[in-house]
Amino acid sequence: MDEQLFKNNIVSSRRILYTPSPFARESLYHLQESGILRANQPHSSQREHLASVLFFIVLEGAGSLLYDGREYSLHQGDCVFIDCTHAYTHRTEKDLWSLQWIHFHGPEVQEIYRKYCERGGQPAFHPKEAAAFIRLLNDIHSTAASTDYIRDMHINEKIASLLTLCMEESRWPEENTTAKKRSLAEVKAYIDHHYAEKITLEDLSSRFFINRFYLARIFHEKYGITVNAYIRQVRLTRAKELLRFSDLSLEEISIRCGFGNGAYLSRSFRKAEGIPPLEYRRQW
Numbered sequence: 001m002d003e004q005l006f007k008n009n010i011v012s013s014r015r016i017l018y019t020p021s022p023f024a025r026e027s028l029y030h031l032q033e034s035g036i037l038r039a040n041q042p043h044s045s046q047r048e049h050l051a052s053v054l055f056f057i058v059l060e061g062a063g064s065l066l067y068d069g070r071e072y073s074l075h076q077g078d079c080v081f082i083d084c085t086h087a088y089t090h091r092t093e094k095d096l097w098s099l100q101w102i103h104f105h106g107p108e109v110q111e112i113y114r115k116y117c118e119r120g121g122q123p124a125f126h127p128k129e130a131a132a133f134i135r136l137l138n139d140i141h142s143t144a145a146s147t148d149y150i151r152d153m154h155i156n157e158k159i160a161s162l163l164t165l166c167m168e169e170s171r172w173p174e175e176n177t178t179a180k181k182r183s184l185a186e187v188k189a190y191i192d193h194h195y196a197e198k199i200t201l202e203d204l205s206s207r208f209f210i211n212r213f214y215l216a217r218i219f220h221e222k223y224g225i226t227v228n229a230y231i232r233q234v235r236l237t238r239a240k241e242l243l244r245f246s247d248l249s250l251e252e253i254s255i256r257c258g259f260g261n262g263a264y265l266s267r268s269f270r271k272a273e274g275i276p277p278l279e280y281r282r283q284w
Contacts, residue, residue, distance in 0.1 A: 003145050013037040016144045024152035029106035029159035034141045038098045044091035050084035052103045053113060055162060057133050061097030065090045065124055070206065072124035079133060081166050082123045083113045100137050104159050112163060120214035121170030128169070136162050183208055184222050187215070188230070195234045196258045201227050235259060236272055243281040250277060 006013045015035030024030045032052055039061070057079045065072040066089040067082055074080065074090075074097075082088055084103070127133060140158045143151050187204055204227065205212035219227050235257045242253045254265035269277040 003141075008040075010041055010043045011037050011039055016141060018144050020152050020155075024156065027107065028152060028156035029104060029109065029163075030152065031140060031144055031155050031159070032103040032105060034102045034137070034144055036098065036100045036141075039092045039096040042091070042093045042096070044089055046087070046089040047084060048087035052084040052105050053082070053109055054084050054088075054101065054103050055079065055081050055133075055137075055166070056099045056101035057130060057137065059098040059100055059134075061092060062095040063090060063092035063097045067123045070123075070209075072122075074124060077130045078124055078126050079130070079166075079169075080124050081113075081116070081121070083110060085110070100134065102137060102140055102159075102162075106156075106159070114213075116167055116170050117211055118213040118217070119167065119170040120211050120218075121166065122211060125169055127165075132165060133162070136165070183210060184219060187219065187227075188223070191227075191231055191234055195231060195238060196256055198258075199231055231258075232268060232272075236269065239265060239269065239277065240280065243277055244284050253277075 003014055003016050006015065013035050015033060015037075016031075017033055018031040020028070020030035036059075058074050058076050060076055062073070062075045064074055065080055065082075068086055072080075080090070136158055140155060140162075143154045143158065148154065187208055187210075190204070190207070191199060201212050201216060204210075205215055208215070216227055219225075219230070223230065225233065239253055239257045239259070242248055242256065246253075248256070250262040250265060254260060254262045257265065259265040259268065266276055269275075269280070273280060275283070
């Protein structure tokens with residue numbers, strides 16, 4: 001595949017638009033596009049519903065990524081790894097950037113990305129060794145430009161190595177153990193004080209900037225209970241207090257404790273305690 005040189009007032013780029021063999025498209029990790037871009041002026045790029053995975057690294061300058069409702073600031077050495085079936089926008093403004101990127105796809109690649117997220121991987125991250133990523137991107141680009149008749153096999157191997165590097169970056173490093181504990185304590189304290197409000201795992205993930213899959217796992221590891229189960233536990237405990245030490249009606253208690261209505265409180269209470277809430281009040 002010939003490398004294409006492209007230049008206008010917005011960007012200058014060297015890119016390869018790659019067409020894999022039918023076998024590679026069906027059975028291998030395959031390249032769709034590879035390139036290096038330098039921005040000539042502020043601009044943004046936006047896509048959605050694209051059957052592709054995008055990886056890029058910021059070589060120079062700065063910009064931002066908007067993905068899944070969150071904005072990430074990007075600087076030299078930062079990497080982006082996203083599933084392009086989701087809408088995304090990346091942009092550069094004053095400090096014009098240079099990027100090196102590949103778009104690729106392959107069997108179960110969305111499942112691999114989901115596993116990356118479950119392990120704590122973020123759409124944007126700063127790797128321990130950016131040079132390793134750059135070497136792989138250069139290798140993929142040069143292989144795609146070659147006339148090697150088994151280049152699809154080589155590209156598959158190098159994309160697999162890139163995925164492995166990303167997965168290695170997906171777990172919080174041990175030196176951040178204190179930060180993890182502090183973040184978890186903040187999540188728990190927030191639930192303890194805001195139990196009467198609507199709280200979802202997605203809300204907590206956005207508020208505390210922790211991947212929701214990772215938050216669910218480490219919260220359970222730390223406290224021995226899921227996030228949703230802990231929210232129910234806090235609400236039920238507060239409901240018990242009000243049943244015993246107030247004259248509030250069941251509807252009022254349900255609202256104050258975040259259950260929304262008396263029927264939902266009754267179902268939750270009976271499931272947890274084995275008796276209806278008013279029977280609990282009478283007994284205690």
